[in-house]
Amino acid sequence: MPRIHHALGVHFHQPPENIKFLLSVNREEALSILRCYTRPLRHLSNRAAAVNMSISGVLINQLLSVHVDGLEEELHVVLKKYASLPNVEVLATGFYHPVFPLIPEDDWKPHITRWVRLAERVGFKFNGFWPPELGFTMTMIPVLSEMKFKYVVVDGRYIEGCGPDGAYRPHVAEYSGAEITVIPRNERFSRILAGGIDAASFVKALKSETSRFRGNLLVTTWFDGENGDWIRGTPSGNFWDSFFESYVSLLEGDGGIALTSISSFLRENPPEDRVNVRTGAWRTFSNDGEFFTQWVGLEEQRRALARVWEASLRLKKIRALIGNGESSCAVELQVAEEHLLRAQTSCNFFWEDKWLHKVYEELLLVDLHLNQVAEKAGLVKG
Template identity: 35%
Template sequence: MMPIHHALVLNLHQPLGNLPDLWEHNRWEAKEILFAMDRIPRKLWGFEDVARVHLSLSGTLLESLSDPVFQNRVYGTVDVGSLLWHFQNTSLFEILGTAYYHPVLPLIPEADRKEQLWRWLHIGRHLFWRERFPGFWPPEMGFSMELIPLLAELGYRYVLVDSEHVESVTPMDWPQLRYRPHIARYEGAEIVVVVRDRDLSNAQESGMEPEWFCQEVAERTRWCDFPPLVTTCTDGENGGWFRNVTQGSNFWDAFYLPMLMRARFDAEAPRPIFIGEYLDRYGAHGEVKVHSGAWNTGDHSGHGFTQWTGSTRQKDGLAAIEDLSKQIHDLRWRAGELGRGEAEIQYPLSQALSHLLQAETSCHFYWGEAWMERAEQLLKKAEAELETARESLGDE
């Protein structure tokens, strides 16, 4: 029987300033989130021989966790500085690269995508003490093929995509398509695609028993003539299953730790593995194309990005981002051509760009129109800074 490998992927994200704000105005929810994150390394100590967890942490979350003021504020509840240190344990964790402000990348202007990714790399390299991150987590699993050249340029080996959007180019059956890494190509660039099993991920998000998971995985992979890679991806600090503080009643106590015990003593149990290690052993096979889309949300399938584009106000907000992005990048280019590097121009330009990138946060569009005002206010700030830069440049 072929060994079954399991890649566990957890996404951790909080919008900029959300955790400090919750700490001031909704202390218990802030504690639930911090406890859920702090629980991750603590539950895995002593299981370095079998535990393997992939973590994606947005730049805005890392900004809050690494802020000395916030660290001092929550010290005594969670030692956030030590938490960041524990996440550097390479025996337990493979850190994935992502985009700083957690935008749905296919929905933002191309010029801003690289800014989002570079900004995350800057803070990721600083906090995790490494130059390279092998895998990429697209926020909301929002992916389109035109992202491939950028990801390849920045050195990413593989990207996570949702199973509902993957189509084979090389002939392959259903188990091969879902439980084996593949190659995707676009305009001469290529990257390894690792497929998230949507059904099993849904179960991981809502709560499942080890026995059920083992039986389900065995049944789904029974016809594989290769060592299958079963990949499950969910948020890691949202929902009662992950936030539950009762001993024995959360994801770690009720599911993952019992799974680790099985992996130690049962050769037929799914064995946790880092995706990079799997690729080193078995490689990627066959070519696929990935249709544009995101992971499933509470209301939508992820097709067409409806969660973020369903209303007129959401569409108008994205159109405003497109227009303002062009103005900001055009003025940056013009200032460079004229050799105008003085602070009176460059500082408001950099501020305008930062406000724009922050406005692109997926959460601003996720909740229908409930958070759209946040994006709109940030765009107004960006417009004001842009106007200041224009006046200093003497540009009409």
């Protein structure tokens, strides 16, 4: 029986319209990214090796609608095939990929609900939640619990109140009477896999790091599935062709390690302790993640985020005033909300002044539609 259970996770995301944009300005780069979505399928079909995936709703939407010559398979077919594979566990996430702790709580459920509706249309089944950028706060627990998620992946650095082996166990976190299982993502092993390593060295490192612990251990790794030369592919290989194939072969002859889906591990190894999880996100470049410096470290980013909060509050007030009124107002409000959620895309803040204009462009459209609602409903603008 395996002692080390490796939940290998990859995260896929592209901001709104980015695939079409890249195809128009740099087709080769676009194709190298799109192959990151098709390549895993070759290695996961007709085998038992389990992989966990999180896919943003805005990316799912693009893959369903974009046709690209030069790929071995239509992208919408690839999505359907992932949904049909028993060894692929898909996790829910926010539709437009927001950093949840930074946006208004009123907007959390709209992001998640949109993702759920689209994912169900594709055929995905899901039990867990992946917070974009691993941005998590305990105040999210009641919403996630209400929406029937069994577990959430968090940055293991922020878990408090567990023993020395806590990085390799699931835990329970509670907030305001609601509970959820938290899965610690291992930063060190995630970075090793994303940066490039041979399978034998990785197996050796896993065993060495966990040798002092007893019982069944869960090592959860997660990284962006389309970023970096090692992931996209180099002349000497890529993660899936060079590492994954060798890794699976090694594990078939090694009874001490097995690839697993998170749900499978939890069925046999439910959490036994309760922990606290500090608010934070994963590490990016030189930014630690705990204070969200990548997204709000600059005054310009904070100003843009403040405008997002103002727009969200205005939408909430107008919606409360008109209630279940004229249907045309309801449609306008829905469109306004869509632009508000698009403004919250993490990439808009991540890339600083190169992308912050996208926040304001979306918020202009929010104001436009809210002004139209106010006029139709006889409300004073503002």
